[in-house]
Amino acid sequence: MPELKPCPFCGGEARIIVSHPAGAYPSYYVACSNIKDCGAKFEWYDTEAEVVAAWNRREGASMNEWISVEDRLPSPGERVIAAWFPMTGEAYLSQSGKWCRSGYIMDTVYTITHWMPLPEPPRKEG
């Protein structure tokens, strides 16, 4: 069984629910076992590994929290949303540790103060 973090809403135990309709591919979702008082559910995924990763990523790492560059930096090359007052935009850190954007080095002009991971891309319908 893969390791699931507790429910982010109530701290309850989370479990994987598998739906395997006859003749179709199985789908997986994670649900809080505290059905009566919480009932948190996470959306359907095609594989167990995906749903576990999605659930575990959700817990703890809020999508809307800026990370100060003094606390932590993204891995070089990782696309992130960077903030340089008063702007935000997609940027990345070069191998030599310089903030870049669309191929130019930003550090000479702007001071990046915060960043956050890019949101998940939209999932394909169907």
Ligand SMILES: [Zn+2]
């Ligand atoms: Zn819960």
